[in-house]
Amino acid sequence: MTGTLKVEIWRGAEEGHFEAFEVPTQPSQTVLDLVTYVQRKLDPSLAYRFACRVGVCGSCAMMVNGTPRWTCRTHVNKVAAEGKVRIAPLRNLPVIKDLATDMAPFFDRMQEAKGRFVPSEAAAKDVAVVPPDDPKRKEAAAGIECIGCAVCHSACDVVAWRPDYLGPAALNRAWTLVNDVRDGDRQGHLAAVAVDAGCHACHSHQSCAEHCPVGLNPSRSIAGLKQLVLWAAVRGEL
Amino acid sequence: MRKHRSYRAFLVHRISGVALALFLPVHLVVLGLAVEAAALDRFLVWSAQPLVKAAEAGLVVLLAIHAFGGLRLLAIELLPWSDRQKDWIGWAAAAALAVGAGFILRSFA
Ligand code: HEM
Ligand code: SF4
Ligand code: SF4
Ligand code: FES
Numbered sequence: 001m002t003g004t005l006k007v008e009i010w011r012g013a014e015e016g017h018f019e020a021f022e023v024p025t026q027p028s029q030t031v032l033d034l035v036t037y038v039q040r041k042l043d044p045s046l047a048y049r050f051a052c053r054v055g056v057c058g059s060c061a062m063m064v065n066g067t068p069r070w071t072c073r074t075h076v077n078k079v080a081a082e083g084k085v086r087i088a089p090l091r092n093l094p095v096i097k098d099l100a101t102d103m104a105p106f107f108d109r110m111q112e113a114k115g116r117f118v119p120s121e122a123a124a125k126d127v128a129v130v131p132p133d134d135p136k137r138k139e140a141a142a143g144i145e146c147i148g149c150a151v152c153h154s155a156c157d158v159v160a161w162r163p164d165y166l167g168p169a170a171l172n173r174a175w176t177l178v179n180d181v182r183d184g185d186r187q188g189h190l191a192a193v194a195v196d197a198g199c200h201a202c203h204s205h206q207s208c209a210e211h212c213p214v215g216l217n218p219s220r221s222i223a224g225l226k227q228l229v230l231w232a233a234v235r236g237e238l
Numbered sequence: 239m240r241k242h243r244s245y246r247a248f249l250v251h252r253i254s255g256v257a258l259a260l261f262l263p264v265h266l267v268v269l270g271l272a273v274e275a276a277a278l279d280r281f282l283v284w285s286a287q288p289l290v291k292a293a294e295a296g297l298v299v300l301l302a303i304h305a306f307g308g309l310r311l312l313a314i315e316l317l318p319w320s321d322r323q324k325d326w327i328g329w330a331a332a333a334a335l336a337v338g339a340g341f342i343l344r345s346f347a
Contacts, residue, residue, distance in 0.1 A: 157245075203248055204315065207242070210244070
């Protein structure tokens with residue numbers, strides 16, 4: 001398989017334009033390979049982000065032909081439409097330069113959702129025994145492998161409509177914590193997501209689950225939070 | 239990005255919800271006027287006109303689509319998660335279709 005591919009890459013910040021490059025094709029080429037080729041051989045001023053190249057670090061996500069994807073694990077032949085690939089910075093985040101977005105708003109939402117483990121006294125004193133088949137343990141395990149790539153954040157229309165929305169990744173994180181029996185502040189986690197821009201702002205579009213590259217289901221986590229928040233409110237705990 | 243079943247179901251739900259919010263008041267006002275202005279049997283004659291019937295059928299179809307779609311959402315949010323929930327979109331659509339078709343058949347029979 002030899003030949004070239006037309007690669008259009010966003011240049012600029014919020015204001016900018018697509019610049020076209022011709023990139024030689026290769027077998028098993030990833031979208032990240034295309035961007036790296038452009039940066040190394042054609043235009044060293046191109047700004048983009050990556051680290052691990054194997055789907056672990058979550059830093060390489062971009063819009064590829066209009067869809068948010070982890071570029072290091074996205075094969076070109078899966079996404080090239082009519083011999084063309086259009087690569088843009090992740091949606092729903094401020095653009096710093098070219099393909100590099102400012103991830104601060106994304107990680108700020110994690111903090112706002114109280115996405116931090118709060119050690120409980122009991123858990124600090126002794127090793128907690130959590131059986132692998134415990135239902136809560138299973139719920140936490142289902143959501144824990146988030147790589148923080150912001151693909152879901154970018155795919156979610158509610159994030160686009162109201163930027164204060166905590167978003168799928170932060171809510172998914174909160175869900176893993178309320179299911180963590182070692183955590184000492186379940187009430188605090190629930191209060192943090194029960195706000196106006198919290199779990200109840202989600203409309204169950206499921207674009208997050210549809211796009212999460214590691215197959216997590218933030219919609220499911222958010223549905224779980226909605227129930228916990230509802231019952232906590234009914235019991236007057238919130 | 240929006241090309242998947244759940245998003246389409248959301249669009250249908252929002253459009254039917256907004257359409258209901260727009261047309262339900264009109265429907266009630268027109269009904270009220272008709273009942274006020276006329277005696278009951280004249281109203282019944284009025285409401286037998288094809289246009290009125292079609293408008294009513296449209297409302298019922300909208301309500302059926304929205305109500306079953308809404309029940310589906312409530313099930314997602316209030317029942318334990320089911321990996322079969324995507325099939326519910328189909329069931330909700332089928333139920334709405336059945337109710338809608340039933341009403342149309344009955345009112346035009
Ligand atoms: C008959 C039973 C009904 C049920 C079970 C129902 C259920 C629901 C649910 C669960 C939602 C939330 C959707 C979401 O989170 O995105 C919703 C939204 C909405 N409903 Fe209904 N509804 C019903 C009747 C109506 C009626 C009669 C109207 C019109 C007056 C209406 C207008 C709306 C509107 C405008 C929305 C907002 C749409 C959106 O957020 O996307 N609904 N409905
Ligand atoms: S399910 Fe909720 S969080 Fe996920 S994309 Fe939809 S609105 Fe956003
Ligand atoms: S939930 Fe999935 S898509 Fe969202 S940040 Fe985590 S790994 Fe990425
Ligand atoms: S570069 Fe690390 S996930 Fe893609």
